[in-house]
Amino acid sequence: MRLIWKLLRKHISIFELSVFFVANLIGMVVILGGIQIYSDLKPLVAGDNALVGNDYVVISKPVKRLNSKTVFSAEEIEELKSQPFTLRLGEFTPAMYKVYGGIDIAGQRFSTYMFFEAIPNDFIDVKSKEWKFDKSKHRVPIIIPRNYLNLYNFGFSQTSDQLPQITESMMKDLELDLTLGGGDKSIKFKGRVVGFTDRLNTILVPQKFIDWSNKRLAKDETAEISRLILEVENPSDPKLLDYFHDHGYVPEGKPAESNKALFLLKVGSGVIVGVGLIFSILSLIILTLSIYLLLQKNIDKLRTLIQIGYRPTVVATPYNIIAVILNASIMVISIWILSHVRVLYIDYLAEAAGREIEGGMTLTIAAGVALMIAMIMFNIYIIRRKVTQISRMK
């Protein structure tokens, strides 16, 4: 290989390769930078614990008069499921029995009638290990809306000296005495708040618990569905809003523009990645041209080597090695640069968000490796094509 290398390295233009190197490095840093920014910001904008916006809509029918029915029929649910804007649909299953709950706060006893509802676990924005139901223990985990706690802290507590304000973790330590159902059939249960939701305006218990307790306590009635939760791509989609309007469904919760931040992030990082791609494609063209030029300058030597018995693959090896070294070092340097740039902004971001930024550079590194492999494959392909062409020459 030493002699082949000695023979073929002539004409290798450091200038051309440097231009490719720099152009591709810029392209790679911009592409991977776009991906990194996207993956750093996305958890803040979308996902289970997003700061802004999410893609869920809860709908119900308006109460129009006393005793009016606000339930969804099976047909209505099926029709909603089949709409193009519906990604997933979950039903709120209500407890079909009375719930009476009592709680001691600083020696004061609070007791009230309340209600339970359940939705499939996938739709719940609170993650808790305790979110499971075991009937033998007579305990049930509960998730309440965060604003219920606020209602207590800034309402009840403010108006009474005997009621202290309590934190979320204190709330989680309190035990609720629950009486489910009435008359002979009633069951005593212990309840504990395991989380607070911003998404759902109801008192949630596990679906399994509702199914079990309804079977046991409800008076022959099947649970009627009066609220639905939809996962949608874009809650401000006019088609969706028109559909709700036409069918008399009322969306509740956050305003429809909540999704705009995610949309802006997608567009922003898309533009960055696009610019990076253009850089990389241009640099790839430069590399392709320099490889062609290099092979063209060495055409006689390459042809003679093949004519004295060297296989085209062997003759192509030095060029393949150049391509691999260039692309691999571009990838490594890009990741190195990005990891340093990320250190500069990640603290500001964490401060602005008020919490740790989840995730690291895994996605970026994976994308970098994938791009590198794609570049190398492309380079090897054009080298092979050119060498094969040369090997067919007289």
Next chain:
Amino acid sequence: MSTIRLNNVIPEIFAHNTDVNSDVWRKEISLEQGKKYLIEAASGTGKSSLCSYIYGLRSDYQGQILFDGQDVSKFSINKWCDIRQSTISILFQDLRLFGELTAMENVQIKHRLHKLHNNKVIKGWFDQLGIADKMDTRIDHMSYGQQQRVALIRSLCQPFEFLILDEPISHLDDYNSDVMRDILLCEVERQGAGLIITSIGKHMNIEYDKILSL
């Protein structure tokens, strides 16, 4: 490979000539391993073309060339590379050496594919051919006659069943021509190979099994 067979082969540019008078073109001939052939021809009768056809560099001919019955027109580039590495060796008329490599490097770049001889043998050939002092000289600093000798050494640095020499002594004096003959006959005998030499007049003194006029 024991036989190279030419079935009615003729270069395409001669195909329209009806009065081709040749022992090779448009004839059925067999070149056998272990025998020595001289192909004599005037300039421009297609000598180098014939070498290129047999060596797989060109295919602008009509008719068929068969290696042990196999039509060579179907061979892949890799198959040809294998043949050029270990079945047929050639000394090109235009030598095709690498100008920026030294004489020894030009030989080694071929020799390293098989490492057939030890370095002593190769240096011995340089010595016999009177170019021992040129081993480390770049090819483009050597005379054509000297280059011709280097090209011969290179062509002997591989296993072969046929050795093709395209005008090997065009720039050599009689003495060097005889030395070259002795070396190559020795190697051809040792490998039990067939020998095909072309010439436009001046040729080596060898007992040829057949002399063909192109």
